[in-house]
Amino acid sequence: MNRSAEDYIRTIYLLKERLGCVRSVDIAKEMSFSKASVSIAMSNLRKKNIIRVKKNGEIELTPEGIKEARIICEKHSTLSDFLKIVANVDEKTAKEDARWIGHYLSASTYEGIKRFIIAMKTKEEVNHDFQGI
């Protein structure tokens, strides 16, 4: 998937949760893109069978689209947590950076980061338990 497509898919997924119903304009507003750009992007996602557009303009992720979206969002939140922990940056910065690097990191590096963050969180819990004694 392209970087931009990933971004659109993630946005559609999140807007669906937030608004219930997602249209092109909602996406354009959320991403600060023109209606035209979104229209073309939606046309591409439709060709790739990621979304389906109802007669009333409502945009729905297909089952494949939902699967993709979950993968993208999981990656995104893992990387965002990771950056917050290791680089000590704020939520907003972490999310923005995660959005970019999520697309460019190799699979093996991402897996390594996932292991790192799981170990880190476990360790934190252990520390917390000890402090509780």
Place this chain on the structure above:
Amino acid sequence: MNRSAEDYIRTIYLLKERLGCVRSVDIAKEMSFSKASVSIAMSNLRKKNIIRVKKNGEIELTPEGIKEARIICEKHSTLSDFLKIVANVDEKTAKEDARWIGHYLSASTYEGIKRFIIAMKTKEEVNHDFQGI
């Protein structure tokens, strides 16, 4: 600076050290790009006053180019070390990934990562000293 320009600058800097003299073809071979693409990229770097091309075709970084190159390479090696440590990936993977994320990470996240890696290395030294006792 563009992502591609950063890559070209870094390559020129490294090839200069490795070969002594850098020409367009050397860059094309090193990066696996066509001569044409490199030619156009060099023309852009010339316009930005990053490189200077001698009559014999030799490419030299200007003082500004060298400054840029050092910043890029430092960032690159910091991120590469970082990925090797936290994600436990091999040198090659770490370098490739560092090349990409180096361009997309925000300054604050990069600074945070730098602090993290310095702390990590210090700690390792301390551990090493303790083990030596």
Place this chain on the structure above:
DNA sequence: GCTATGAGTTAGCATATGCTAATCGAAGCG
């Protein structure tokens, strides 16, 4: 019923990056 508004699409453009094919110029070889 006409018009204004909102949503979506299309045409045409711009930038960043890459490619191949063709060409130019210099250098080396038979």
Place this chain on the structure above:
DNA sequence: CGCTTCGATTAGCATATGCTAACTCATAGC
């Protein structure tokens, strides 16, 4: 000397992304 080869450049193309301007279409209000 003429041909080949090498290095560099140019023209023309392709893809990915974005934009504005102009259009269509449906609906809501007067």
